[in-house]
Amino acid sequence: MIEKNPKLPINITWTKIGKDKELYRIYVDIQITENRKLYPSFGLKAVFKAIRLNSSSRNKEIVIxxxxxxxxxxxxxxxxxxxxxxxxILTEQNWQEAWGIFQKKIKEL
Structure with a gap:
């Protein structure tokens, strides 16, 4: 999904049907921010999220x-x-390593 050497910001959203036949919305948002206090790692903000779009109701659940x-x-x-x-706490120090962990987790859905 993400190029080997992409330019920031990255903002990608897609849907996936899980092994449980539920629909999931996947979000990847990586950007540089001026808020170095909250994001001391070069002002880099990274969010990797999977939300279950529950078919039995209008509820949405963050699962990853x-x-x-x-x-x-x-x-x-x-x-x-x-x-x-x-x-x-993850031992990964950059967004590419965190992205690798996230990819493994969404494959398990």
Missing amino acids: LIDNHSPYGFHEHDKLPRIHDSRK
């Missing part, structure tokens, strides 16, 4: 979320959709 911001750096919200405030 990897992002980066102070004080955590790159992290996964690891207990979604139930608990949004739980975070697992």
